Amino acid sequence: MKPTYGRCSRYGMVAFASSLDQAGTITRSVRDGAIMLESMCGFDQKDSTSVDLAVPNFEAALTGDIRGVKVGIPKEYYLDTMPSEIEALWQKGINWLKAAGAEIIEISLPHTKYALPTYYIVAPAEASSNLSRYDGVRYGARVTPDTGGLPGMYEATRDAGFGEEVKRRVMMGTYVLSAGYYDAYYLKAQKVRQLIANDFVDAYKIVDVILTPTAPSAAFAFGEKSDDPLAMYLNDVFTVPASLAGLPGSSVPAGLDAQGLPLGLQILGKPWDEEAVFKVSGVLEEAAGFTAEPSVW
Numbered sequence: 606m607k608p609t610y611g612r613c614s615r616y617g618m619v620a621f622a623s624s625l626d627q628a629g630t631i632t633r634s635v636r637d638g639a640i641m642l643e644s645m646c647g648f649d650q651k652d653s654t655s656v657d658l659a660v661p662n663f664e665a666a667l668t669g670d671i672r673g674v675k676v677g678i679p680k681e682y683y684l685d686t687m688p689s690e691i692e693a694l695w696q697k698g699i700n701w702l703k704a705a706g707a708e709i710i711e712i713s714l715p716h717t718k719y720a721l722p723t724y725y726i727v728a729p730a731e732a733s734s735n736l737s738r739y740d741g742v743r744y745g746a747r748v749t750p751d752t753g754g755l756p757g758m759y760e761a762t763r764d765a766g767f768g769e770e771v772k773r774r775v776m777m778g779t780y781v782l783s784a785g786y787y788d789a790y791y792l793k794a795q796k797v798r799q800l801i802a803n804d805f806v807d808a809y810k811i812v813d814v815i816l817t818p819t820a821p822s823a824a825f826a827f828g829e830k831s832d833d834p835l836a837m838y839l840n841d842v843f844t845v846p847a848s849l850a851g852l853p854g855s856s857v858p859a860g861l862d863a864q865g866l867p868l869g870l871q872i873l874g875k876p877w878d879e880e881a882v883f884k885v886s887g888v889l890e891e892a893a894g895f896t897a898e899p900s901v902w
Contacts, residue, residue: 606630606638606883609876610851611656613642614649622731623654625724625848635857635887639663642879658877666880667887672706674885677812681717682843684821691818691868694860698816698870701892702885710812714804717846719797724845725838726781726794732771733778739766773834802850809875814885817843819856819869843871853879855886859893867897 607629615626628645632638643664648657678699683692703709741747741762748761767775781790808815820840830837847854853876856869870889874882 606632606642606855606879606886607847607853608642608646608879609853611654612658612660612853612877612879613646614652614655616649616651616655620731620735622728623735624731625728627848627851635855635883635890636664636667638855638886639667639883661880663879663883666884668884669888669891670706671702671885671888674702674707674814674881675812676702676707676709676885677712677808677815678709679712679714679717679808679815679817681714682817684842687818687821688862690860690862691821694868694870695816695818698859698889698893701889702816705888705892707885712808712812712815714801714808714846716797716800716804720801720846720849721838721842723794723797723801724841724849725777726790727798727849729774729778730782730791730794731778733775733782736767736771736775739763769831770834798849801846805846805850805852805873813875813878814881815873816885817871817873819843819871823862823864823866823868847871847873852876853882855882857886857889857893858895858897859889860895861897865897865900867895 607627610625610627613628615623615628618626618628620626630638630641630645632641640663643660643662646660649655676699699709739745739762740759741749742758746762746766748758748765750757750761753760763772780786781794821842822840825837825840844854844856852873854871854873856871858867859870860868862868870893872882872885872889
């Protein structure tokens with residue numbers, strides 16, 4: 606469960622992308638997530654992005670009654686490359702909610718196609734800025750080479766302390782923030798980000814929540830796509846729009862693919878309406894009856 610940006614304090618977290626980072630929960634059930642999130646949320650003076658807003662009783666929202674709830678289905682999330690089993694699971698989710706009394710409404714989020722490139726400009730740019738503090742001087746690990754002086758220590762420390770993907774994102778972020786490219790990439794991405802957020806504002810004028818697949822494929826093995834970062838990044842296509850807009854959302858495991866790997870359905874809500882997300886998530890969880898467990902290695 607990812608709450609609305611600002612609902613849960615980020616104090617103490619290692620910042621990756623400050624305008625996107627948000628603490629949430631990973632639990633075995635929707636009810637556990639509701640209980641845990643309520644205890645995590647609240648205003649924190651130590652976090653400048655923390656919002657002073659009353660925290661509802663999220664568990665009380667799990668009534669199982671979603672009669673009359675309007676559920677949006679964004680047409681842009683139907684991808685030509687989407688596996689048939691994920692599309693079939695999405696349709697199952699729609700049918701489950703319809704059977705529970707929800708009203709299904711097709712919606713449009715026209716700027717969705719720009720969400721992934723926008724995210725991979727904004728996030729690496731902020732990561733480049735945030736991770737510059739790991740220089741071996743102020744705190745953290747320090748690697749001191751025999752030659753090279755201070756620049757050599759910076760280079761050796763970051764080379765040893767950052768993994769390949771982190772280095773890739775830092776370099777991408779440094780590039781889009783550099784002189785001559787800031788306006789062409791970063792500034793333009795921020796403008797597109799606002800258009801993506803506006804799409805959700807318009808959609809929530811007619812629906813209460815939005816239902817989509819969580820990812821366009823099942824989880825891939827660790828390191829399997831390290832040599833093809835673009836394929837790896839494409840797995841974020843359904844989740845990054847909500848992060849760019851700062852919306853609450855949850856992923857509920859709802860089925861298995863042919864290899865026995867779990868597939869999820871994503872529920873996105875209006876800002877500060879985590880209760881609706883939990884309510885619909887609880888109904889989905891019960892309808893899916895997901896009980897699969899990982900096999901013992």
